[in-house]
Amino acid sequence: MKYTRRVPVVLVMSCLCLVFITMPAYGYVDPNATGLISQILTPLLIAAAASATFLRKRLGSVLSAMSRRLRRKADDQQV
Numbered sequence: 001m002k003y004t005r006r007v008p009v010v011l012v013m014s015c016l017c018l019v020f021i022t023m024p025a026y027g028y029v030d031p032n033a034t035g036l037i038s039q040i041l042t043p044l045l046i047a048a049a050a051s052a053t054f055l056r057k058r059l060g061s062v063l064s065a066m067s068r069r070l071r072r073k074a075d076d077q078q079v
């Protein structure tokens with residue numbers, strides 16, 4: 001029984017070792033490239049969050065209507 005308890009611990013430790021092993025990176029990312037990526041992604045993420053906030057009630061009502069329909073179909077199939 002001791003071996004089965006150690007398996008998750010060993011698995012987690014091995015994954016952490018793989019993640020935190022440092023290796024030299026022989027690459028260069030131009031600082032202007034990261035700035036451009038940030039300038040493109042930031043407005044897109046803000047627009048997505050704003051639209052989700054704006055349409056929150058409508059999305060909630062659509063999802064609740066879909067769940068009610070699925071529950072009705074499941075109840076009809078059981079009868």
